[in-house]
Amino acid sequence: MTHNFKRIALASLTLCGAVAGLPGTAQAQISGDVVKIGFITDMSSVYADIDGAGGVEAIRMAIADMKGMVAGKKIELIYADHQNKADVAANKAREWIDTQGLDLLIGGTNSGASLAMAKIAAEKKKPFMVIGAGSARLTNEDCTPYTIHYAYDTVALANGTGNAVVKSGGKSWYFLTADYAFGASLQGDTATAVQKAGGTVVGSVKHPLNASDFSSFLLQAQGSKAQVLGLANAGGDTINAIKAANEFGVTKTMKMAGLLMFINDIHSLGLKTTEGMYLTDSWYWNQSPEARAWSRRFYEKMKRMPSSLQAADYSAAMQYLKAVEATKSDDADKVMAQLKSTKINDFYAKNGEIGPDGRHRHDMFLMQVKSQKESTEPWDYYNLVQTIPGVEAFTKLADSKCSLVKK
């Protein structure tokens, strides 16, 4: 008898629980009663400093600023290291979507990894926000209804630096190019921008990826008598090329233009070596009072200033959470529609708009590296030369190769 009573009591309790749960789901349509954000980036290798653990911290700050809740439900963050391997990234994304009930995937550095994750996210119909990867393919040939390319791409970098340097008098260019797909496309995009602006390309030399010595290539560049040396490479290759250029006095006869450089690269090279260089970036910590305020908070936690990617990690996560709040739903289609119809203006993005191709077009900035004398505090590295409006910096919608763009 007592046994039976217990059973009935248990059953009615379970029922009560189920009923109590119902109004919640009816009010806000949040799957699994939790909004889960997954972040996959390079946490341990060449790109770990520009994104990595700092990127995780930035997303955590966004969640903390929402007090950990959106539409009345808890927000959770999971993250993983893709070790710069596209298959690792894709498998992790698939696992999270299938077994963890992932609601938003954020992709960090490495274009190969992001292209692979974009396919999975599209197949599973989950929003995918790309921050660290640069390939413009993500919103052209390989665009999907669920990909948002948030921070920058190779086209914007090429337009920014290529165009501006020609206009400031650097007419003839020589390229030092990393010998793989990324280097070739960066050189190609920049050469187009240079020629459009009335400049000429005198020549180029291809170097193997992770080349340890650049002196030989630099002497060839110097022999070309070009005014500008365009560095179509990234990370350690760019750093070692700039060091050698200083050592051999190439910087005395040629202007250096870094085509993909982040503030961390400038920090580790020092101003003495990089002084006067041009570069294009999507954001700089000292560009506005809001940016400074946020960066100070970031600095407290990480003991270094944020890169543009880390700021974009925060901004993207925040815009997504706001969209969930506005639609009271984590349904991918509803949230994507909301994101694509909202103008973005926060401490990171100015005049931002997400197009039907998934490209987030916002202002980009051409910077020149300060001299040691001009720099007044640690991490005070850039002078803003020019603000490039988003529509000019990125691929125009009319020129997009994305099949989702109706022409």
Place this chain on the structure above:
Amino acid sequence: MTDLFGIPLPALLSQLLLGLVNGSFYAMLSLGLAVIFGLLNIINFAHGALYMMGAFLAWMGLEYLGLNYWVMLLLAPLVVGVLGIFIERLLLQWLYKLDHIYSLLLTFGITLVLEGIFRSFYGSSGQQYAVPDALQGATNLGFMVLPNYRAWVVVASITVCLAVWALIEKTSLGATLRAGTENPKLVQAFGINVPRMITLTYAAGVALAAFAGVLAAPILQVTALMGSNLIIVVFAVVVIGGMGSILGSIVTGLGLGVIEGLTKVFYPEASSTVVFVVMAIVLLVRPAGLFGKEK
């Protein structure tokens, strides 16, 4: 202007000289590997990581203790040499009786551990180390402007390489070493402490790697992965020169640096593979390497 194969002579000369600079790093690293292989019969995969440690120690010495380049040029090899003693006594000595593959795996593991530690503390974009004041500036040689520091690298490494070669080939200590390589049991019977000799040889070999690391610090960005970018090429140099051959590794190191430098002018895309093409050809024609003896 005189031309040679369509390239102006001054340009060619400057590329030759730059090749020699890179070659001196190859020579010094492969020399250490060759000495270790000759006596211990192990393939020291940790060589690249210890070279990286040498560069990092130079940076740390300046950053934390204010010790300048010249002090660290002596101190860093000593510290790494002591670490080498620990590695050999605690780990390697148990593996001599086993197949080569065990010591190779062990030293590879040491590489991963060391690189992981430095990466987690110092990040991946690396540290900047300035050229010492005395070697700042550049000299105009007529056909090119050579930074003084690069000239110093060539002089220092060739001096060290020749000193090591003379020590091993021309002194009685070297004779004992060479005898120990040939027949350790017999040498031990003469009352010489062979295990201690082995330990010290390993320490000396890795100290050479650290010395090369300190030399490289002002030229390259000091990063956790700087050793792994170089070590594969250095292994190829050792194979081409003949495993265990002292003079072979010095000459091939310098020679391959020059060949690589020339490739950068004529066909830059192949500059990272040319060393391996040479290796394949040498192995086909002379399987024991250019200076190696067939066993």
